[in-house]
Amino acid sequence: MAAQCLRSRTNLIVLATASALVLAGCGGSDPSPEQRFAAALASGDVRTAADLTTDPAAASSAITAMFDGLAAQGHSFTVSQGGDSFTLDADWDLGDGKEWRYSTEGKVVTVSGEQRLSWDPALLVPGLDADSTVQFTPTTGKPPQVRASDGRPIMTQQVVTLVNLQPSADPAVVAPLLAPIVPTITAESLRGDLAKADGKPVTAVTLRESDIAPIRARLAAIPGVELVDQARLLTVDKALASPVFADLANLWQEGQDASAGWAVQMVQSNGSTHRLAGQDGTPAPNIDTTLDLNLQTAAENALAGIAQPAAIVALRPSTGAVLAVAQNAPADAQGPIALTGLYPPGSTFKTVTTSAALQAGKVTPDTVLPCPGTENVEGRQIPNDDNFDLGSVPLHTAFAHSCNTTMARLAVSLPADALPRAAEQFGLGVDYVTPGLTTVTGTVPPAETPAARVESAIGQGEVTASPFGMALVAASIAHGSTPAPTMVVGRPGTADRTVAPAPADVDDELRAMMRETVTDGTARILADLPNLAGKTGTAEYGDGKDSHGWFVGIDGDLAFAVFVAGADSSGPALDAAGRFLR
Template structure:
């Protein structure tokens, strides 16, 4: 007959041990030992043994080797007629179906009136012996690549060299900086010293180099006192020129995928970490490449286009047919401001006239052929709206007022709209919608209700309280191309959600807008791009601050590419138009 005693700790409640006396019997000792192991209390478990010091070291090593994420349940069974012996049952778990169980045995010895568990490594596992320790590890398929939408590798696991400097050898900062400056001109002796000044670490990481770059200076680095080079693996872009705020979150998504599919193993290893015995293992599951919506070719072309501009510049391109993000590029001048391509909010200026015109068309206030006045200035509720340089077109069709970016015509239409008209229309195009996109943090924009005439006319020309991000404006263009609110995505198969259901856009409205945007390119404010096939767009200049400077915008649709281009402080739409042209012409 077996007498089984299982000890469990739950919510801090310690179950009393029945039958305790001033001198615990072997069953009590094994019970306390098992209970302490479940709590990962190495000191308490070791105290139940004949050699607490040695036992505590071994038990701590077991917990360290199994990892912080491990949980363990331990039970002890004693046999009638063998009061000095027990079977210990271990059940380890790391979650996700990663479980490892085994039995081992132990004995207790009596010295005087006191029983103690006879310490031996086999108390922890029947095959454990002096000089060996536990090691739990995961086995991930690190060769799983991140692909662009065409199947081209976008990111792969690569070797990098981590270059560190010892605080005791600050005199090496200058020669180290001289070796590394060709890879990053901002690395100087002063910058290295500043790193040490900002913390108390004995060593600081000065730079990480790709393997081919490391090979160029490996020997020289080895001759600089205090410098250490450690090689490790990292997920890197396949093209060193590839830089995008859309890529930053891909590494975590990739890591989550391969971790979920990872295999695992438990080994007994020697002091050098060499495997002595495999105790349990499961191979990694098949992990398919992580395919993104990005287009490597378009991304590099967009990057080249923004890099020609000295001021902060951004291009975001989205597929009108799928909503997939094709490219998101921002230049070095923009990078210090953060991921402004996706979360920077700016007044959209006249690019917002696409939304204003859509609201007016849907409300029946006008058609593309309707005659509208385009005076040089228009005053509504003490707010004077001027055209650029006060140009005056007289009375022209709405399509002409749109293509020549007539502020006064749009202001007059905005004044006739309800307070929430622009808010609702913008949301139908995706501006103001909160999207949850795995791998990205995005903000599309804000279009508050306009309760006064002055607010309506200012918002109607993309000033006032209206703000958009380049991403949000690109979403609006993609929605126009799609005919309904798109769900922008970054990784195939990952679920994207929105706080507003997708809304269909009236076909008559989208058709009219596409025609007017094409007219803007063929004979309006973006005629510099008339050679780009099938391009339709809208220019925008948005004042900010003290109104002495402006942001420059251009947004549009060319084939399946819906895009928005921003030059922060561009002072006109011309720089954004040029960047867009460079991008689209090279994209073909």
């Protein structure tokens, strides 16, 4: 009998096509049972293949389990030696270049006058028996860690336990065990979850090993409670939280996937396994981040007592390293606002407005300008906070005391694109692709009318910024150019455009004015911090009755932004900055 009468590389070839190949390839004679068996396997026709054996029920079960366990992208079966004793060659395409080839031996017997294949599971896979099956699985080596800038682990793979409740579980018995760990869990909340599940089990909570260990035995003994262990990437310190951890987890998973090996395992009925084929993957490298654990903890603690959504982002101006990204629980409920939340920046944007005015040659820091308590500029009545009136003062004094009227009047004479160009020089409005970090800096559209420039000048109107964006503004002023934001060591972010920095003398003048803001201006509450420079901000939103609070600061090689939603003044942001720095 000629070798290779059948060879079909496909996952589910139509049976008629596979059979036609057999009939055409063997000299016109009727195909033998082993050829028909190979054709049925090639087409994925379990029933036809099983019916060609001496035990169709057992064969059907084994063949189905083999196909399900391997989940191959393609497969072929070849009869390379026919007759009463034959050889079956198998070739499995397991995807991405993973291939498994082997041969098995079989026998053809006569049963009630018809030829059949003597059923033996080893006809499918060498060594297979009635109590085993085969399974394809990706493999990974030792899981990497996500580490802080000093090498301490921030996130590691850990075992967690899902507490699953069947409809029969009694919430009144389960809730008292879980409530000390998760106070929001009550018997009523569990009943509600079960009711919404329409008879399906629900996961009441996922617990770390340290939390479930004291109550594991008691939970497991409750009828209707199922405990399922899973491996997950978690923070080493469960109190540590940051919106950057989600992106770092994705980066960690990408590394795991890229370094994965594979195995085909023989799985026994008792759960034991041994490998039949495969290849070990290369260990995934640790992810070394730029995060400073001390600063991250300080930032989280500084925000913990604030009732409104609040965030702090801190960068190292000299390198762009992201040192801390923190937000409190109310902010977490709204998403990663520290990195992508867009809000009117208010008076912190006066850093940009002042830079644009200085570059236009309209003023110097010592130019004396009016700072009335309120002024109608291009039809927009602009008040200072509490209508304070400084009279005529140098620009640096107007900046330090955050004179809205001065800034509005300055902006009117600027070109429509002056503020967007000045903002881009500080990274605001620029988009970055940064490994391990998803960010939006802000939007500063051209102000085509004088009235629009008045609004933009004081960080209102269509101007928006994220806390990350304003931290980048502060870092750019400190550094003299915008540093590439970096979360993973050696992998800086890439900007969507190249922007020339502001002139060095403008940055110098801005830093001096920001220092005066702390020593003798709106941030005097922080005057005990000897090297701090900054800018406060209050930004109206909605119908104008409520305001967000901001503070951006520079302290040596540290630049940061503090944002408190709905704070009604910059006071809460200043207080948080003080707690963060002290």
